[in-house]
Amino acid sequence: MKTILNILWLVLCGFWMAIGYVAAGIICCILIVTIPFGIASFRIANYALWPFGRTVVRDPSSGAPSTIGNVIWLIFAGIWLALGHIATGIALCITIIGIPLGIASFKMVPVSLLPLGAQIVPADDPRA
Template structure:
């Protein structure tokens, strides 16, 4: 079931969101200061392209630096990515088949705004960690 949802996700907006994260990651990589943000954006892009069957969990060693970078991320681009997820979710709710995908977009908003201090793991391994987001 998760493979089918991932293919539907890819066709109906997942690829466009993936390209948005890749573009933001490349732009962030141009400036040396924002290189950590680029790495976080590319990690999220890998999650965005194939979200079903994966979970986002907190890193146990995340501290003040992650919090500060999350604030910077939200102010620079997190708000815009969350608006993109909201618009995509609103459009997907117009169809019956798009409702699970719209729910997934809503669940991805916190990760898009605050990616630092988090890691992507398979959903089966997420029970051992503090789960932040699981897209099912």
């Protein structure tokens, strides 16, 4: 079932979301200071392609630099990305078939708001 949902997700919205995250990652990697944001954006792009069967967990060992980076990310990109995921989730939930896809879009809101210090792990991982 995860594979079918992932294929539907990829066709309907995952590919376009991943392209957006990759573009943001490339822009962030232009400057040396913003490379951590670029790496986080590439990680989210991978998650946006194939979200079913994976989940996001917070890394308890991430410290103050991660928190400061998340505040900067939230101000400049996080709010807009989260609004995009919310709008996509609402649009997907209009149909019965799209409800699981809409829930997956809502599930991506926290990682789009605060990507630093988060890990994407398989759903059956003990940390999940």
